[in-house]
Amino acid sequence: MHELSIACSIIETVEENLPPKATATKIFLKIGAMSGVVKDALLFSFEIAAEGTPVQGAALEIEEIPVVVHCDDCDVDSELGNPPIFRCANCGELTGKILQGKELDVVSIEVEDGKTENS
Amino acid sequence: MEKPRILEVRQGILKKNDQLAEGLRGRYREAGVCVVDLVSSPGAGKTAFLEESLRRMAESGLRVAALVGDLATENDAKRLERSGAPVRQIETHGICHLEAEMIDRHLEGWDLEKLDFLFIENVGNLVCPSSYDLGEDARAVLHAVTEGEDKPLKYPTIFNSSDVAMITKIDLAEVCEFDRAECYENIRSVRPGIPILESSAKKGIGFDGWFAYLDELKKSKGSRPRRD
Numbered sequence: 636m637h638e639l640s641i642a643c644s645i646i647e648t649v650e651e652n653l654p655p656k657a658t659a660t661k662i663f664l665k666i667g668a669m670s671g672v673v674k675d676a677l678l679f680s681f682e683i684a685a686e687g688t689p690v691q692g693a694a695l696e697i698e699e700i701p702v703v704v705h706c707d708d709c710d711v712d713s714e715l716g717n718p719p720i721f722r723c724a725n726c727g728e729l730t731g732k733i734l735q736g737k738e739l740d741v742v743s744i745e746v747e748d749g750k751t752e753n754s
Numbered sequence: 755m756e757k758p759r760i761l762e763v764r765q766g767i768l769k770k771n772d773q774l775a776e777g778l779r780g781r782y783r784e785a786g787v788c789v790v791d792l793v794s795s796p797g798a799g800k801t802a803f804l805e806e807s808l809r810r811m812a813e814s815g816l817r818v819a820a821l822v823g824d825l826a827t828e829n830d831a832k833r834l835e836r837s838g839a840p841v842r843q844i845e846t847h848g849i850c851h852l853e854a855e856m857i858d859r860h861l862e863g864w865d866l867e868k869l870d871f872l873f874i875e876n877v878g879n880l881v882c883p884s885s886y887d888l889g890e891d892a893r894a895v896l897h898a899v900t901e902g903e904d905k906p907l908k909y910p911t912i913f914n915s916s917d918v919a920m921i922t923k924i925d926l927a928e929v930c931e932f933d934r935a936e937c938y939e940n941i942r943s944v945r946p947g948i949p950i951l952e953s954s955a956k957k958g959i960g961f962d963g964w965f966a967y968l969d970e971l972k973k974s975k976g977s978r979p980r981r982d
Contacts, residue, residue, distance in 0.1 A: 637851050637882035644767045652763050660758055664767075671885040671911045718907040719914075720943045729946035739885065741763045748759075 638676040641739075642684040648741045649690050656749035659693040663745075667700040667738035668719065674699060693744075702736030771886055774854035778861075778889030785866035788972040789874065791852075791888050793912055794896035795905070796878030799922040801830045802955035803896060804875055808837035810961055817868055821860055822875040823852040830875065840864070851882035854889060871968065880909040892917040892971050899923050899932040903940055910944040918949050918967060925954040 649659050666672050674697055685691045702715040706723035712734060713724035723730050766772060782789050792800050804820060811818045819840040822830045831843035844852060844860050857874065866872070874890060876883045895916035897905060900923055906913045913919065919941050927934065938950055951967060953960030 637849075637885065640849065640851075640853075640882075641767060641885070644770070648763065648765050648767060648769070652761060652765075654761075669911050669914060671881060671915075718910050718944065721914075721946050722943070729942060731946040739767045741765050741767060743760050743762050743764070745758050745760050 636676055636680075638672060638680040639684060641672055641677060642680040645681065645695075645741060646684055646688055646690050649693070649744055650688070652741075652744060653689060653746065654748065657746040658749065659690050659744050660747055661694050661696050661745035662690070663696045663698070663742040665698050665700055665738040665740045665742055667736040668702050668715075668717070669733070669736040670739040672739060698742075700735050700738050703734045704730050705732045705734050706730045707732065768885060768887075771854045774858060775887035775889040778854055778857060781866060782872075782889060782891065783975070785869070786975075787866045787869040787872050788968070788975055789872045789888075789890045789892075790968070790971070791874045791876055791883075791890040791893045792896060793876045793880070793883045793893060793916065794878060794898075794922075795880045795901065798878070798896045798898040798901065799955060800875050800878065800896055801833055803920070803922055803953060804873055805834050805837055806955040806958065806961065807873070807964065808834060808839040808841075811871065811965070812837055812839050817870045818873070819864065819869050819871075820873040820875060821857060823856070823877045825850070825877060834875075846877060850877055850879050851886055852876050852888060853886050857888050870972070880905070880912045884912040884915045891975055894918045894920055896920045896922050897937070897941070899927045899930050899937075902930075903933050903937040906937075906940040906944050913941055913948075914945045916945065916948065918951065919945075920964065921950065921952040923954060923956075924952040924959060925957045 649662055681695055702719045703712050704721055705712050709723055709725040711725040721729055721731055794800050808818050820834055821842050821844055823844040823846055824830055825846055825848055828843040831841045834841040842860050844856050893916045895913055951963050
């Protein structure tokens with residue numbers, strides 16, 4: 636299970652992008668089916684890893700991206716199931732041309748700016 | 755308190771690892787060393803296969819070395835040192851995969867220009883190593899005949915991210931009733947077109963084919979696109 640390492644990398648990424656005194660309330664992620672990361676394990680790990688950081692309490696909003704391959708012969712895109720069998724849905728031939736499904740990205744963060752000192 | 759706002763980030767979660775891996779790739783290229791990452795489940799025979807590879811390659815005059823990752827112990831490095839090749843153990847202290855930073859740290863003091871091939875034996879794990887680019891020229895996934903035929907379907911990501919598949923312990927194929935055709939089909943259905951080789955480290959089978967693959971890889975070095 637490497638989701639704890641992944642959670643730590645997410646926290647680092649968010650901290651780098653967080654304006655001073657702001658807190659992150661939501662973190663929007665894209666996780667591809669072929670990224671090697673399991674959503675539930677990540678949610679679990681993130682809660683532990685975020686404790687005591689400026690990201691504590693932020694919710695992970697995960698968009699799961701299915702694998703889509705392209706068949707050059709048919710010029711057709713096919714969404715793969717689980718397990719992902721790399722076949723064109725049209726002609727049934729194998730194709731290794733992956734269009735999506737390897738994502739492992741922080742897309743955006745929802746932040747709340749802290750109260751200013753003189754208010 | 756002001757209303758929440760959305761900040762665009764659009765950044766790879768493993769950006770740091772990817773950047774380090776890119777740096778390593780550049781160093782390997784400059785030094786002319788070909789780097790191969792071996793991945794498999796625990797017990798598929800990575801160490802025995804690597805030991806035999808190192809021994810034979812060193813005997814034929816090739817300059818080879820290995821980094822070997824394990825959660826704990828230096829047992830594998832000690833085994834591999836018997837080949838006469840320089841070997842370094844990377845103890846990950848519980849981390850289930852190797853990262854580019856660990857490779858970078860453990861290469862310190864090694865003159866890569868004096869090497870033809872560097873092998874990285876990853877931690878025995880079919881899940882976690884798949885996410886981490888180590889800057890390698892090729893990732894070889896080892897699959898023992900004792901593991902059956904359907905592991906590629908259960909762990910598609912590691913097979914898909916590999917460049918070559920090596921069926922190990924092939925001398926046991928018959929007693930395990932290993933279905934070669936089914937296993938090949940499963941591997942290629944999650945990674946179309948991947949070269950599949952067979953070997954037995956115990957019986958010394960299949961190394962000519964493996965060395966031919968490595969030779970080709972070294973010749974084509976530099977033309978391999980970055981993994982993304």
